[in-house]
Amino acid sequence: MAVPFLDLGASVKALRAEFDAAISPLIDRTAFIGGEVVTAFEREFAAHCGARACVGVANGTDALQLTLEALGVGAGDQVITTPNTFIATAEAITRSGATLRLCDVRADTHLMDPEALRAAITDRTRAVIPVHLFGQPADMTAIRKIADSHGLHMIADAAQAHGAHLGERRVGTLANASCFSFYPGKNLGAFGDGGAVTSDDPDLAERIRCLANHGRASHTEHALVGMNSRLDAIQAAVLRVKLPHLNDWNEARRKAARRYDAMFEEVETVIPVSQAQGVQGVYHLYVVQVPDRDGLLEHLRSKGIGCGLHYRAPIHLTEAYAHLGLGEGTFPVAERLQAHIISLPMFPEITEGQQAEVVAAVKEFVSVSAGA
Ligand SMILES: *Cc1c(COP(=O)(O)O)cnc(C)c1O
Numbered sequence: 001m002a003v004p005f006l007d008l009g010a011s012v013k014a015l016r017a018e019f020d021a022a023i024s025p026l027i028d029r030t031a032f033i034g035g036e037v038v039t040a041f042e043r044e045f046a047a048h049c050g051a052r053a054c055v056g057v058a059n060g061t062d063a064l065q066l067t068l069e070a071l072g073v074g075a076g077d078q079v080i081t082t083p084n085t086f087i088a089t090a091e092a093i094t095r096s097g098a099t100l101r102l103c104d105v106r107a108d109t110h111l112m113d114p115e116a117l118r119a120a121i122t123d124r125t126r127a128v129i130p131v132h133l134f135g136q137p138a139d140m141t142a143i144r145k146i147a148d149s150h151g152l153h154m155i156a157d158a159a160q161a162h163g164a165h166l167g168e169r170r171v172g173t174l175a176n177a178s179c180f181s182f183y184p185g186k187n188l189g190a191f192g193d194g195g196a197v198t199s200d201d202p203d204l205a206e207r208i209r210c211l212a213n214h215g216r217a218s219h220t221e222h223a224l225v226g227m228n229s230r231l232d233a234i235q236a237a238v239l240r241v242k243l244p245h246l247n248d249w250n251e252a253r254r255k256a257a258r259r260y261d262a263m264f265e266e267v268e269t270v271i272p273v274s275q276a277q278g279v280q281g282v283y284h285l286y287v288v289q290v291p292d293r294d295g296l297l298e299h300l301r302s303k304g305i306g307c308g309l310h311y312r313a314p315i316h317l318t319e320a321y322a323h324l325g326l327g328e329g330t331f332p333v334a335e336r337l338q339a340h341i342i343s344l345p346m347f348p349e350i351t352e353g354q355q356a357e358v359v360a361a362v363k364e365f366v367s368v369s370a371g372a
Contacts, residue, residue: 003345003354005306006185010349011249015241019191022237031233041236042196044243045180048163049172051198053205056231057212060159060181063195064092066229067177068127070207071153073098077126081157082112083314083334085131088181089157090315093129100324101125102316104331108274110134110287110341113333114142121146127153132161132171134273134310135187135253136281140166140174155179159195160284162188163250167278172198177208182231182239187253187284188246190235252348253283259352260286260344263359269366285310286346290362292369293340299365300342305358308343 012019026037038056046054057063073079074097081089083102093100103120106113112130128147130138140156147154156174158164159181164171172178180186182194199205207224210217215226257272264270271289275281287310290296300307314334316326328335344358 001354001357002304003306003350003357004347005308005343005345007347007349008184008189010347011242011245015245018241019238022241023234026233026237033230033232035233037233037240038231038236041231041240041243044240045196046172046198048243048246049170049178049198051172051178052200053202054196054198055205055209055212056236057195057197057208058229058231059193060157060179060183060186060195061088061092062212062227062229063179063181063197064089064129064155064157065095066208066211066227067155067179067197067204068092068096068098069211070204071127071155071176073126073153076124078122078124079127079129080117080120080125081129082131082133083316083331084110084311084338085133085157085315086159086311087315087318087320088159089129089131090321098126099124100315100321102326102331104333105337107333107337109136109139109276110273110337111136111138111276112143114139114146117143118146121150121152125150125152127155129155129157130175131157131159132164134281134287135161135164135284136273136275137161137164137166137171137174137279139276144174153177158198159183159186161282162186163246164282165280173200176201177204182235187250187282188239188242191238192232192235194231194235194239195229196231249348250282253346254281256346256348256350256355257281257283257286259355260359263355264288264362267363267366270362283346285343287341287343288362289337289340290342290366291340292365293342295369296342296362296365300358300361303361305361306345309341310343311338314338 215224217223
């Protein structure tokens, strides 16, 4: 039995009538950009996070770049993030004009190592971007202390972590600004590209809003050299239909993750990503480490089981960032993890039967390769 990596169709089917009812009036009114639907979504998403402000933008990459620009971070400045992230985190830093600096991660959680961050800070460092990778919040308490003691802006890459908690607080409130993506495959996904920044600083949010809308301060005034990065009304309407279901979908992902954890418990060579104390992650991805990753990838694909690599290469070893001149061995933990991780099928509607199928295929490969 084939198991898909992701099933976007399930929520579309379940909510189809609501999507049609939300989108139709926008077509009738030709209300495509901005307007009350976007404003309402921004208000609802801010409330969901517990943040004071939310600005809808065109995608998650722009959310990061606009936040850096709005904070005045650019040429001559350094911004630190981790090597094992989607390349967008690095692209946003580079496109802001700042210099990308990387620091290694913890082997258990795959998240930014606060001590490595501390060691990477120089007198040109202006901001740090921890990534809530795979849906698990980074160690924002430790990172906050270090950021504050060096006067750094703290920006969260929350593209994979809508709805995750650190203690009592939701992702979206744990940094000066938190940047979300609504790419269709994310935990909260639109019918196209979309993104948002949440913040407890209304002035920062307004600067981002202004930059994202051609620097407009009013209908007639262009106060800043901005860009075009707006969340459109149809995406906002789709996201408003989906948002009330986000908690349930995240809970279903957590349940599925606990089932995987239990099924892999006696398989010593399969190591799931550890969840830190006090964290409630939202399992955008369910990732395990295995000894022969490429072999397992091929085996699962041959059985029709969807899987992925997030990501194949750490940032400093991609061709795009070869100019950094950072060779193999620079970030040993991230590099070792990257060589051994594989992402298994994970979506809210995944069934216990599908998971059993995945686990059986993994076990089959692991025991065969152990015996070989
Ligand atoms: C998806 C993602 C982004 C970028 O979001 P887009 O909306 O595709 O631009 C940034 N960072 C991480 C970690 C992501 O997973």
